[in-house]
Amino acid sequence: MKTRIIIIVFIVFAVMHQDIWNWNDGHLVFGFIPVGLAYHAGYSLVAVVFWSLIVKFAWPTDLEKWAEGSDSD
DSSP: OHHHHHHHHHHHHHHHHHOGGGTTOOOEETTTEEHHHHHHHHHHHHHHHHHHHHHHHHOOHHHHHHHHTOOOO
């Protein structure tokens, strides 16, 4: 179940990264940042949080132990 949620969120992020809805938007955020740039700045922050959670909760520690040769089981 955890893997399926991660894959779905990853696919949603991949689609959201294209942001075709901002291509012709000439508005400025805070009066000086183009909306596309502000969108990608926010997107990058969300991606950092997402991948940090993936590393914290879904990292294959048993595989890492096996690769390092310290699997005592």
